[in-house]
Amino acid sequence: MSLEVQTQTAPRRWLFTTDHRSIGIAYLLLSLVAVAVGTVLSIFMRIHIIAPDLKLPFWGVVPPEGYLALVTMHGTLMVFFVLTTGPVNGLASLVLPAQIGARQMALPLLNAIGLWLTALSLAVLLSAFFVPGGAPISGWTNYPPLSALAAAGPGQATGMDLWLVSIGIFCFASILNAINQLTTMISKRCAGMTWMRLPLTVWAWLVTAILILFAFSILLAAVVMLLSDRHLATSFFVPPGEVINGALLAPHANGSPMLWLHLFWFFGHPEVYIAILPAMGLTSSLLANFTRRPVLGYRFMVATTMAIGFFGLLVWGHHMFVSGMNPYAGTAFALTTMAIAVPSSGKVLGWLGQLLLGRNSRVHPLPTPMLFTLGFLSFFIAGGLTGPILAQPVLDAYLHNTYFVVAHFHLVMAMAGVFSLFAAVYYWFPLMTGRLMNETLGKWHFWLSLIGAYATFLPMHLAGLAGQPRHYAQLTGSTSSLGSLLPLQTGITHSALFLATAQLLFLINLAWSARRGRLAGTNPWQATTLEWMPDKAGMRVFRGPYEYRFRTNLVDFVPQCAEEPEQE
């Protein structure tokens, strides 16, 4: 902790702190709030889809457009405020400066401003529930013309404006954070911390920050254009001949919704890698720590991280195969999409090799953070395997907008990302509170979550193959063609309830361990990286980040900042 924080009085210390750890914790709490709200929304959706006439608490009977509002807000909360805010801003603020031997971010005030803008953005988004018309209904991707015209639906007036303002603020805050992280990584590394001695988490945040600069700036431009379509009577995205409630729109409307699709997915696909790259860096670090072996192929892991970042910028068109895009462009995007599977599988093989080589030296029994890392690996493989299927335009023509896609991205992005976030919280909890989280509760939490997650998302593949589209509020009603899927969806709903209930164990564990958990000491996981070393000025690094059992006749692990044994 920095000196200025200690000298301030308590409330000021929490409100206006520029200490990177406090800001990291605040970010993580923010994403905890968002994930709780997002989970409740998803439970509402799951219940509504099997029992459309049931009265839900706070909501009553959900109308079909209400279901779409739930979908929109669930997606937005989870993608922006959980999977981006948590691993990128939260964890990076928490440990990034410490891992490179600095005691503070390069621009601490900017870090705090980023936090408050993110909090403001979350507040603006959640306020969309309480305005007339309610939350927007056009999905987290908000394709025009649905999102461009206030008359298009109940939530598309004020609710949609609030969504756009919230995401605009979020873009700005994320760009500020990316600037801060890049500057920190370049200018604040301590003596001896060369590029090839950086922990892989730092490499992941480096690539992530560059992706954020690219992607969120583009989204900000798209948001500005959509807002001007809505309020300044332009028509960047509104196509001609649009009829709402029998009334033809103003004659000068001659824009193209495709333009929004391109801009949005140029942001949207890098966003996926923004969410998952920190998880990959963390996985490499944790596997090394708990198998007590150096990372297998450190340079290879750095190269694949950069390759994933690079290809991630070139694949956005695979979200638009069925949008009427030029078929040649579709082929090109299919190729780049399948190319990104190469570095991703390289990483997976590296992790599996690490596990194989470390099977004798690993920690017994496996601690909770390691279990969650293995869970990440499992979901990343299970969800990743359906990626190359969806990458092919022919197969995508059938599977587009079905539950198959929902299953794919919930496994590979949502579950993998959240499990890695859990791993990070269990692993770095001592840095936040000085205590360890309860292992028994943690293991129960892991196994129940793993079973619940697979039971929820694997059957969705079947629903997708059977042709059930996303965003349908109910299966029964005027048409009966999807009625046969009701038993499957009922099972999924029960699994989802089980999965959500299992998360209560995590909340209990957090609350209990923060006060009563076992004291952690200085380096509870016997790690080598600098965040576990005591803060001191003039830190100096002598070696790479993962020297576990590096010299067989010596100690088990050598911290990065340990002097050479000969000199001691």
Added chain:
Amino acid sequence: MPATFTRTPAEIDRKDTGIGGKPPVDRRPTGGGGGGDDNWDNHPRGRRGPRELLTRYRLGLFFALAGDLMFFIALVSAFFVRQNAGHFDPRDNYVSDWHPLAVPPILWINTAILLLSSLSIEVARQHLFHEVDVMEEWLGLGRPAVRRASPWLIATAILGALFLAGQWIAWQQLSSQGLFFATNQNSHFFYLITATHGIHLILGIIALTIALCALFLLRRVEMRQIVVDCTAWYWHTMGLFWIFLFVLLTCFQ
């Protein structure tokens, strides 16, 4: 931990650049405290070069400008997509709603004014890095660099305001021809691009005002250099962006 107000060595260490520390004119290649030279034996242990802060703020600014560049690239690519978005109607006629727009000639004058302002802020920046003056300021013998730089900063702000006024006149001329923001695709882009660039210039003028106040308020020579340096680079980049956008609006209609 008990609240304590004693200065630890760490805090003194952090404040040693500027007054009482090393003069901020050091030109050693290792001054950045990171980056190019990875041989850490060349770096003095326990302290960093005097330009560490300057490098850090410059880096931050350059990353911010890179993000900003992406923002404008998004607008420009949308411009080209819309330009080529014509289609063939059932009778095989090419239909395009893209009506080229003749930019008001006053934009040429505006561009010249913006180039001049870039020149004047560069003069101000050079003054703050003029070695003899900076040494004098650092030793506390008056503030010659501030005295010489501030008129140029004021001139830059005035030229920037003139540019914005010129843009406003250009908008007036267009709207007197019946071309408003909502008129057609082309006017959408003209107004959107000039307006977003104008907002960036307003921010630049605010930054200039802050820099001007900071020149007289900041105690440390190094911080004065940073404020003016970052404002200048921002201003130059906005000038560069304008040239690209102007070429786009004039030649690629």
